[in-house]
Amino acid sequence: MLFRSSLVVHWLSPGAGRIGTVAKGARRPKSPFRGKLDLFHLAEFSFRRSRRSELHTLCEVVLTESFPNLRTDVDLLDCLARATKLLTRSTEEQTPLRAEFDLMLELVRRLNGGGAGEFWLSVFEVKFLASQGQEPDWAKAKLDPGTRAVAAKMAAADWADLARLRPSAVQLRRLAGFLDPFLRPHVGPIKPFAHRAD
8 A cells, every 4th residue: 555655766776677666654754765766866775575566665765876957957857768768668677787777877977967968868779779689780770971980989989988979960860760660669759859059
């Protein structure tokens, strides 16, 4: 039974994978969970497994990193929602997801640091497909040479090196269109990338 004072909290962890928990009494003013549970917080936590449900009981949370800039930009939250949808629909619950956890955490940190959302989302998608064994053969991809080079760089380089990569809006749009059939089975049609002139 859930109470109005409780919160359902979904976690992504490297060792335990995706886990659903109930934070009992989290809405109460004096709850030990107060201020520690929010979207895309990084925390250490413990829980007690349920024998009757896939929702386990959250016991303790130690907040280690928060990402306040994400709460002021709807476009960045939309990017994270799309990445979360891909991850959720492509993986099983309570299965170790070490590579996927690292990818998601890096995406959150890059977006919180002011990175271009659509660019970093594309990096995440390319690297996520590789982690699932579904990476396209970029040498044979039906893309122009410049976009093909951008995609291959996204797949091979680390995130720090990719911060210096400067693809054009056209290249990102073409890459998104190319990735669509690979992502569609998991997340449905990907909305087209619309470039904004700032």
